[in-house]
Amino acid sequence: MLTGASCTVGQGVTALLGPNGAGKTTLIKCVVGLARPDEGRVVIDGRDVSDGKAAQALIGYVPQTPSLPGLAKVRDLVAYAAWLSGVDAARTDEAVKVALDKMRALDLGSRRIRTLSGGQRQRVALATGIVHDPRIVILDEPTVGLDPGQRLKVREMIRHLGAERPVLLSTHLTEDVEHLADTVAVLAEGKIRYQGPLVGLATTRPSVDGRPGSPFECAYDDLIMSFGGAE
């Protein structure tokens, strides 16, 4: 359950970090409109996301471990996402090309989804999330299940996205956060416990002698432990 989970996402990559069960996915669902909060609002560029389809078009969303329809061709799937998101039919081909190009997946266009590797699928999933040129991109655990090489490529794509528009990245991998995030929001026990620059967390919680890991990891662990630790 989330209570008082209030945060602001600006330009760059904002990492939503927290242990399993902290409420990250629930918060993401509220943000993308798949769940409705009892109280409060989600506002993007001044528009409430519950206002309907037009407001939803501001959001690009890639869920955790997306299972794409294996029979579809990559280009068709991305075009389908464009159609669902209301992209003008005359602009669809160009939008698909741009999205695939940004994800370095242009050469995959004519292949069927089922023939792709895990990393390629994730890049295609990212392309479906940005094909309608959303105002904000929301990614739920985008690197889970990828091998190290694929993870590096996907991180690179996310970094590029973050340079263009706000990206909200939900993850429990501190390694991803350190490589990608400009800002971090730490969610624990249903509340945002910290929001600010990545380096700020380590500065505010100078830690803990002898613990392995980077200063950020140590500070994060310390913060989580202070609320009872991971579930």
Add this chain to the structure above:
Amino acid sequence: MSRLRLLLGWPGPLWVFPAAAGLMAAGSFVATRSMLAADYVTWAAVSAAWHEQLWIPGSVAAAAAAALGAAYFPNSSPVALPLRPKVGEGLFLTHGLSLAFWLCLGHAVGLAPIEIAAARQATAGALALQDVMVGVAGLVTLTLIGFCLGVAIRHWVIAPAVGLLAFAIMGLPNTSLLTPIGLILPVRQFVTTPRFELNPTTTIFAVVASTAICLLAASLACWARSRGSVRSTGRPLLTWLAAVAALTAIAFAWRPELYVVDRPVAQTCQQVEETKVCLHAANAPAMARTVNVVGRLRDAGLAPVLHRVTDFAASDHDTPRPGEAFVELDPGPLDRRFVAATIPDQVAFLVSEAMTLGTCSQPGRTIEGRDIAAVLQGRVLQLAGFDQLANTVAPAQPPPAAQKLTTMNAEQLIEFVQTNQQLIRSCLLSPASLP
């Protein structure tokens, strides 16, 4: 994106929906191919095939739709984002109806051979619009149910489950208690004759019910895919659920006749000496054979009592009048092992039985009288050239007094019938009345 590509099943491979249509065509053809072996094909039978023959092909179509629904909308797909309450149902309906279009097209193609046969052979009637409406509505409903359950469950196991469920549900109208289900789903388990047509009111009801079920299926899929926003998607789901429940309750409370007499009844008549033969116009291809058999039966002994032969499909009364025999012509195809597996056999059996045994089930008749009448029927059939039928109708232990009947020639039999026609009509023959 163009509507044509959506219709072709995009974003899936564009051959999948047309291939489903091909399979449906094959299924519908297999289900109706035996009708091509009938003596002649009536439009009534062809019209009914639009819905009655959906039992197996329709179940397979529902299963295929479920498999495609599960394959097209896998769990956690990025394209799930727009599947929110205000757009989700429309999306599922768009894809489901595209698939339904192809399946209906396949069904129509599969039925084309029997429609061509009917166009060549049938002398009256036409393809009935209400039968096509019920067939299309039923197939669309089965497709949408399958597709949306596939979307909701997202596992291949839903495909055989939906197929079996559809098969079972479409068998339910076969039991009288559950006949009203036939108002909602396409298969009504009715043996068609040209006498009847689908009740127009129930046809409209079926189309309305189909629409409600399709919307319920889409709402269910939307609700299942938006588990996080139950409050938003629950209302339309409950609305359509209530609508379908209400329509089902109405169907069970109403219990109307699914078929009504098709008026005005078209008939064609021909005179065979003093006997008038009238058939439904749709059975005109059987007229020559019927007239021939009636002539043979008259010559074999029934001339004094047989005044009219009426096709039950063309009759305006339910009980035959004195001197009248009803015949129900079934152009088949019939199992050759049946007692009356051809139209001449059917006519001979029904007319001879009506003239000799027609009143033997009435109160006050004796078994002995019935057996004597059966011996008479057998002798008439034998003299008319229907030896096999004669052997079939002969009583196991014929009364010894009736032995004389089995040796009479045609002239003697005619004289006997002429003399005893009142007793024969009343099934009151006794040893005392025999020569």
